[in-house]
Amino acid sequence: xxxxxxxxxxxxxxxxxxxxAEVEAGRVVGMHHNPAAGQWIRACGKGMRAHxxxxxxxxxxxxxxxxxxxxxxxxxxxxxxxxLALVARRLSEIRAESRLGAVMSIASAGSTGALHNTxxxxxxxxxxxxxxxxxxxxxxxxxxxxxxxxxxxxxxxxSGFDPASLAFSNLIVLWxxxxxxxxxxxxxxxxxxxxxxxxxxxxxxxxxxxxxARGLGAEWIPVRPGTDPALGYAxxxxxxxxxxxxxxxxxxxxxxxxxxxxxxxxxxxxxxxxPQWAAPICGIEESxxxxxxxxxxxxxxxxxIPGYSIQRVEYGEEAFRLxxxxxxxxxxxxxxxxxNGSINNRLPGITIAxxxxxxxxxxxxxxxxxxxxxxxxxDAVLNPQQYxxxxxxxxxxxGGNFLNQGANIQKNIEAFEAVDFAVCHELFLTPTARxxxxxxxxxxxxxxxxxxxxxxxxxxxxxxxxxxxxxMARSDFQIFSELAERLGAKxxxxxxxxxxxxxxxxxAESGIPDIEAFKQSGFYAMPxxxxxxxxxxxxxPASNPLQTKTGKIExxxxxxxYEMARFWEQRNGAxxxxxxxxxxxxxxxxxxxxxxxxxxxELSDGSSFKxxxxxxxxFVHSQRGAFPDSAKKARIHMHPEDLALIGATEGAVxxxxxxxxxxLAVASLDANIRRGTVWLEExxxxxxxxxxxxxxxxxxxxxxxxxxxxxxxxxxxxEVWIELPxxxxx
Numbered sequence: 001x002x003x004x005x006x007x008x009x010x011x012x013x014x015x016x017x018x019x020x021a022e023v024e025a026g027r028v029v030g031m032h033h034n035p036a037a038g039q040w041i042r043a044c045g046k047g048m049r050a051h052x053x054x055x056x057x058x059x060x061x062x063x064x065x066x067x068x069x070x071x072x073x074x075x076x077x078x079x080x081x082x083x084l085a086l087v088a089r090r091l092s093e094i095r096a097e098s099r100l101g102a103v104m105s106i107a108s109a110g111s112t113g114a115l116h117n118t119x120x121x122x123x124x125x126x127x128x129x130x131x132x133x134x135x136x137x138x139x140x141x142x143x144x145x146x147x148x149x150x151x152x153x154x155x156x157x158x159s160g161f162d163p164a165s166l167a168f169s170n171l172i173v174l175w176x177x178x179x180x181x182x183x184x185x186x187x188x189x190x191x192x193x194x195x196x197x198x199x200x201x202x203x204x205x206x207x208x209x210x211x212x213a214r215g216l217g218a219e220w221i222p223v224r225p226g227t228d229p230a231l232g233y234a235x236x237x238x239x240x241x242x243x244x245x246x247x248x249x250x251x252x253x254x255x256x257x258x259x260x261x262x263x264x265x266x267x268x269x270x271x272x273x274x275p276q277w278a279a280p281i282c283g284i285e286e287s288x289x290x291x292x293x294x295x296x297x298x299x300x301x302x303x304x305i306p307g308y309s310i311q312r313v314e315y316g317e318e319a320f321r322l323x324x325x326x327x328x329x330x331x332x333x334x335x336x337x338x339x340n341g342s343i344n345n346r347l348p349g350i351t352i353a354x355x356x357x358x359x360x361x362x363x364x365x366x367x368x369x370x371x372x373x374x375x376x377x378x379d380a381v382l383n384p385q386q387y388x389x390x391x392x393x394x395x396x397x398x399g400g401n402f403l404n405q406g407a408n409i410q411k412n413i414e415a416f417e418a419v420d421f422a423v424c425h426e427l428f429l430t431p432t433a434r435x436x437x438x439x440x441x442x443x444x445x446x447x448x449x450x451x452x453x454x455x456x457x458x459x460x461x462x463x464x465x466x467x468x469x470x471x472m473a474r475s476d477f478q479i480f481s482e483l484a485e486r487l488g489a490k491x492x493x494x495x496x497x498x499x500x501x502x503x504x505x506x507x508a509e510s511g512i513p514d515i516e517a518f519k520q521s522g523f524y525a526m527p528x529x530x531x532x533x534x535x536x537x538x539x540x541p542a543s544n545p546l547q548t549k550t551g552k553i554e555x556x557x558x559x560x561x562y563e564m565a566r567f568w569e570q571r572n573g574a575x576x577x578x579x580x581x582x583x584x585x586x587x588x589x590x591x592x593x594x595x596x597x598x599x600x601x602e603l604s605d606g607s608s609f610k611x612x613x614x615x616x617x618x619f620v621h622s623q624r625g626a627f628p629d630s631a632k633k634a635r636i637h638m639h640p641e642d643l644a645l646i647g648a649t650e651g652a653v654x655x656x657x658x659x660x661x662x663x664l665a666v667a668s669l670d671a672n673i674r675r676g677t678v679w680l681e682e683x684x685x686x687x688x689x690x691x692x693x694x695x696x697x698x699x700x701x702x703x704x705x706x707x708x709x710x711x712x713x714x715x716x717x718x719e720v721w722i723e724l725p726x727x728x729x730x
Contacts, residue, residue: 005522007452007461008047009445011109012620013183016452016461017043036523041187054446056626061471064439073434088486090421094393100368102393104133108400113450114354114506118399123357125480128493131368135377139713143316146710153548159533160346161339163191168337171299175205177307180212181617185456209672222674224283225610226313226717230568232322234278237264238293239329253541256555263560271565280572296330301337312715334538345456353509359492373711378415398425401622403432407702409686428625441473448475459525611718612679613698622683631685634696636665638678655725661700663693
């Protein structure tokens with residue numbers, strides 16, 4: 001067959017990267033870059049080994065029905081007729097006995113594309129049969145989305161930047177961003193490498209000297225986890241006190257900015273948020289903050305790239321308010337080579353028609369659609385009355401692994417054990433699948449024709465259906481179509497079209513001028529654009545107002561108070577610089593007073609650290625089924641001095657715990673992390689017993705309390721205690 005266009009279609013920060021699958025004698029023998037995409041838009045290593053996952057012997061290829069206790073992994077194989085009949089019967093019974101709100105969708109974007117988007121297809125199916133409880137928001141960028149939408153209003157979708165504009169950047173600031181590993185689009189990494197070669201100065205603000213920082217030779221500012229807002233206040237303090245600061249310029253473009261400045265200057269609470277104030281909070285030198293602030297004036301244009309990590313903390317919304325505020329105050333916004341402090345992919349791309357969540361033939365107002373914050377899905381199952389819901393009796397998962405990837409795994413398990421029935425579409429027997437009653441084998445990306453929509457970029461991809469599904473696997477579209485038929489809603493769900501007809505329809509409705517050429521090459525792009533988001537507004541705000549009430553960027557926050565200033569000052573102190581000597585084991589900022597106390601009594605001699613739970617380049621979240629060793633044996637990365645302080649050596653198995661659970665992980669030396677901070681990669685599969693997970697899954701240690709303003713996840717800066725297990729002590 002030769003070389004065929006392909007993209008992974010995974011929710012990885014690339015989502016659609018240009019690849020060619022080399023097929024010989026009916027097998028994929030290699031993956032290659034698609035040259036039609038040019039030199040800048042590149043796939044990552046995960047895409048280059050996609051065929052390994054396709055041929056994994058661990059794939060589920062037949063429907064499974066649970067036989068043993070939930071979580072046991074004890075299933076029996078079933079025919080499609082048996083499995084679909086069971087799912088349809090339980091759906092009908094539960095909806096008839098209770099109400100539409102008795103079913104909750106916990107589908108997610110494990111598969112993306114114009115047609116085969118698992119989250120959209122699951123919601124479309126449930127809406128076709130009357131509706132269900134949905135989750136709102138996401139685990140990725142919820143706090144940032146909340147803050148940005150309130151600042152830019154409906155104009156937020158134009159607030160990003162084109163990666164090619166890095167050619168004009170003099171200073172690039174990676175603030176909690178690690179784009180060579182945790183991708184922010186398929187083009188940004190190569191543009192960053194080119195900018196470094198060209199001589200751009202790069203600074204990384206991060207508790208870790210990440211792979212991106214090391215690879216780009218960045219200057220490192222090792223800020224303490226979760227204190228990014230304090231650093232932002234101090235930088236803004238320096239910028240607004242500079243003679244170059246133009247108050248009139250800012251006032252023409254922002255509403256509410258003066259209130260932020262009053263807080264920063266200490267006019268509200270008598271506490272100036274100066275570098276002297278912030279340095280001990282952030283754990284960095286005062287002179288470092290002052291030098292960085294000067295660079296904002298000296299090295300323009302400044303490309304500030306905020307990562308998702310800075311908003312996955314206790315006050316994550318404030319971090320993104322400050323990235324926007326700093327760029328505005330320093331007059332960087334709207335300039336080529338600079339940014340607005342927003343998420344980089346917030347720009348319009350090619351018009352692509354996509355499958356809709358609500359079928360075209362039914363009015364949206366007739367569909368039942370209660371929503372709960374995604375972070376609180378398990379709590380809503382266990383305490384439905386607190387969310388205005390009745391009892392939730394069924395969970396439906398497709399393209400997701402919420403049990404493992406949602407915060408507070410022990411509560412997630414309780415939620416699965418509390419429902420009457422759970423269904424999961426999967427390729428592998430994930431923790432979510434293990435706790436389900438029926439597991440339906442899903443087709444993988446090689447087995448589905450689709451149109452690929454990138455996370456960021458002015459391009460679109462195509463891939464044919466290269467193979468028929470493995471074994472008895474079926475596409476999610478086909479599974480939902482057959483379920484809908486059993487429930488009398490097939491025509492509503494499918495819209496009278498099969499998969500091929502939908503692809504043809506979506507292409508015809510999209511902005512692709514030559515469909516046959518597109519299908520042949522697998523790639524179509526707009527002529528390269530160099531866009532600085534909202535440049536017209538920043539150049540002339542009166543003539544080009546934003547889509548907000550005032551026509552300006554709107555700043556407001558519940559955090560500009562005396563109490564919050566005192567909160568930040570409480571983060572000050574040598575005890576956090578040398579966390580291993582911490583005597584106070586009381587729960588701190590992200591602890592929930594109602595949380596179960598797991599193990600703290602027996603393990604009270606441990607040392608306190610701040611935990612990070614970053615992504616790694618090798619895997620998309622918990623999609624590790626083809627590489628089972630990676631789903632276990634997590635490593636806890638620690639500074640050599642911290643590891644020595646607790647009396648452990650590299651390779652030792654350590655106990656890590658807090659109020660939410662406990663894990664075991666293998667100690668790994670890491671000199672590229674600040675003292676008192678440790679990291680545990682997210683995505684390892686949990687198999688807990690009595691509150692202890694021997695695999696080291698990070699979400700055993702996270703809370704579902706969430707941030708103050710948007711109930712977004714807190715996955716970094718988590719208080720944990722670490723020690724050698726009692727049996728390993730000398």
